[in-house]
Amino acid sequence: MATTLEQPTTSLPGAASEAGETAARERVARILAPTAIALLVLIAWEALVRLQEIPHYILPAPSLVARELVDSWPILWPSLLITVQIATLALLAAVVGGVGLALLCSISKWIELSLFPYAVVLQVTPVVSIAPLILIYVDEPLTAVVLCAWIVAFFPILSNTMLGLASADHNLRDLFELYGAKRWQQLLLLRLPTALPYFLGGLRIAGGLSLIGAVVAEYVAGTAGTGTGLAFRVLEAQYRLNIPRMFAGLFLLAMTGVAIYLLFSALSWLLLHRWHESALGRER
Amino acid sequence: MSLALARAPITATDRARGRAADGPLVRLEAVGKTFANGTVALEGLDLAIGRHEFVSLLGPSGCGKSTALRLIAGLARPTRGRIRFEERLERGDVGFVFQEPTLMPWATVHENVRLPLRLQRIARRTAEAPVREALAMVGLAEFADAYPRELSGGMKMRVSIARALVTRPALLLMDEPFAALDEITRLKLNDDLLALWRAQSWTVVFVTHSVYESVYLSTRIVVMAARPGRIVADIPIDAPWPRDENFRTSDLYNTLCREVSAALRRAMAS
Ligand SMILES: Nc1ncnc2c1ncn2[C@@H]1O[C@H](COP(=O)(O)OP(=O)(O)O)[C@@H](O)[C@H]1O
Ligand SMILES: [Mg+2]
Numbered sequence: 001m002a003t004t005l006e007q008p009t010t011s012l013p014g015a016a017s018e019a020g021e022t023a024a025r026e027r028v029a030r031i032l033a034p035t036a037i038a039l040l041v042l043i044a045w046e047a048l049v050r051l052q053e054i055p056h057y058i059l060p061a062p063s064l065v066a067r068e069l070v071d072s073w074p075i076l077w078p079s080l081l082i083t084v085q086i087a088t089l090a091l092l093a094a095v096v097g098g099v100g101l102a103l104l105c106s107i108s109k110w111i112e113l114s115l116f117p118y119a120v121v122l123q124v125t126p127v128v129s130i131a132p133l134i135l136i137y138v139d140e141p142l143t144a145v146v147l148c149a150w151i152v153a154f155f156p157i158l159s160n161t162m163l164g165l166a167s168a169d170h171n172l173r174d175l176f177e178l179y180g181a182k183r184w185q186q187l188l189l190l191r192l193p194t195a196l197p198y199f200l201g202g203l204r205i206a207g208g209l210s211l212i213g214a215v216v217a218e219y220v221a222g223t224a225g226t227g228t229g230l231a232f233r234v235l236e237a238q239y240r241l242n243i244p245r246m247f248a249g250l251f252l253l254a255m256t257g258v259a260i261y262l263l264f265s266a267l268s269w270l271l272l273h274r275w276h277e278s279a280l281g282r283e284r
Numbered sequence: 285m286s287l288a289l290a291r292a293p294i295t296a297t298d299r300a301r302g303r304a305a306d307g308p309l310v311r312l313e314a315v316g317k318t319f320a321n322g323t324v325a326l327e328g329l330d331l332a333i334g335r336h337e338f339v340s341l342l343g344p345s346g347c348g349k350s351t352a353l354r355l356i357a358g359l360a361r362p363t364r365g366r367i368r369f370e371e372r373l374e375r376g377d378v379g380f381v382f383q384e385p386t387l388m389p390w391a392t393v394h395e396n397v398r399l400p401l402r403l404q405r406i407a408r409r410t411a412e413a414p415v416r417e418a419l420a421m422v423g424l425a426e427f428a429d430a431y432p433r434e435l436s437g438g439m440k441m442r443v444s445i446a447r448a449l450v451t452r453p454a455l456l457l458m459d460e461p462f463a464a465l466d467e468i469t470r471l472k473l474n475d476d477l478l479a480l481w482r483a484q485s486w487t488v489v490f491v492t493h494s495v496y497e498s499v500y501l502s503t504r505i506v507v508m509a510a511r512p513g514r515i516v517a518d519i520p521i522d523a524p525w526p527r528d529e530n531f532r533t534s535d536l537y538n539t540l541c542r543e544v545s546a547a548l549r550r551a552m553a554s
């Protein structure tokens with residue numbers, strides 16, 4: 001026989017501060033541990049380059065890359081802004097297109113049947129192979145590059161949102177029906193909130209993909225493209241055998257990707273932490 | 285945590301709450317339900333449920349209790365026969381409580397309870413009083429701003445009941461609402477439900493597979509058998525009110541439990 005009595009699950013003050021301490025320690029570890037790894041790798045790398053006297057056009061030392069990052073900042077920073085702008089535009093278009101199409105599909109089975117296969121085709125065709133075509137047919141280079149990035153970022157948002165819209169609890173659907181809910185009420189009060197965590201998961205993936213899409217498109221476009229994005233700078237540095245600048249550019253790209261991921265994780269937490277399992281801390 | 289409502293003294297209206305005192309509220313006539321896959325969930329179901337009755341549908345799992353309840357709620361259509369209500373029911377005249385609390389995890393307790401009113405496009409301000417009242421009825425007034433995940437299983441079930449009560453339904457349908465709860469919580473909620481039922485004027489149809497629970501709560505127990513789902517016994521429970529711990533340990537309770545158990549055994553053997 002079960003003997004548990006009903007209790008509100010708010011914890012006692014003592015337990016709360018203890019749990020808080022554990023959480024704080026975990027947060028510190030989350031930052032300290034990867035930082036320590038990075039430092040170790042950098043030191044080993046620096047030592048390797050110096051001891052083996054590896055020439056900088058083969059493998060530049062981290063210190064050299066850092067100096068290059070500072071020196072060529074006036075070139076790299078505006079280029080980074082352009083790449084971020086491309087990725088942002090592509091992501092915005094992907095959100096609008098993905099959520100919009102997902103809504104249409106949830107409203108009409110016919111729309112889903114007729115359009116979804118093409119979304120899949122778009123997704124499975126490697127963007128590297130479509131990019132040259134797009135660059136031929138679309139005159140405006142910025143539009144062409146954004147279009148390429150959009151193609152990669154669009155699908156995860158579409159498929160996740162569709163899954164979310166279809167995942168509403170069956171009993172809740174019955175309840176809405178019992179009280180005579182209109183379609184728009186069911187959409188607004190049941191399907192959209194159910195889909196939110198799924199959408200945010202898609203957004204996190206699409207955020208990174210939009211950056212990758214932008215980089216790929218810039219690479220393919222080369223000098224024919226916008227000609228000033230960060231990926232173009234990396235390519236340019238490669239042509240000029242300026243390997244330290246290549247590393248600096250790649251470093252910036254990687255950091256931008258991380259920043260995008262963190263941004264959307266924070267957004268996800270902000271919207272979900274009151275209720276969704278994925279965002280709940282486990283209290284013991 | 286106890287109910288805000290004091291137990292009402294026994295009055296003449298209590299006696300009027302006997303079996304079908306003033307005509308049935310809903311009548312199932314030769315109702316049958318066959319699902320698309322060929323499963324005959326119900327066959328030839330005749331059942332009249334009177335106003336203010338507390339009817340339990342008791343039977344082994346798979347005998348069509350949930351199906352019968354969904355048919356009454358209008359969430360499914362009978363394949364044969366028909367279901368007639370005494371008078372046209374408005375939206376909100378029927379409340380439904382599922383086995384799981386079925387709350388919206390993204391909404392506070394208050395918002396969850398307000399849902400039926402919101403779906404009827406009743407203004408937030410107008411809904412305020414009924415929502416508070418419903419929460420007070422189930423003893424959760426202080427938890428209005430909590431999220432479902434912050435509540436225990438029993439508390440979530442109370443929220444679910446408050447949501448069903450907020451429209452002041454004439455008919456309350458409950459599908460094994462306490463089956464997933466531990467015994468202590470279940471006994472407590474049984475008492476609270478009885479107190480509410482006696483204070484309000486609803487009719488309750490309560491699905492359960494527990495003999496003890498059904499005898500404790502009901503004015504009448506309808507025993508069902510499976511394949512196809514049908515009614516095999518209809519047992520009035522003429523035990524006095526109020527029912528409490530004394531009733532639970534009384535000879536009458538034991539006799540009734542034995543009688544109902546025997547009916548259930550026959551149902552399962554047939
Ligand atoms: N949607 C459905 N489709 C097909 N068969 C169903 C469906 N719902 C219930 N059934 C079948 O109908 C029978 C009665 O089910 P149910 O009413 O849920 O029984 P109970 O609630 O008494 O356990 C069972 O055999 C079940 O498998
Ligand atoms: Mg059932």
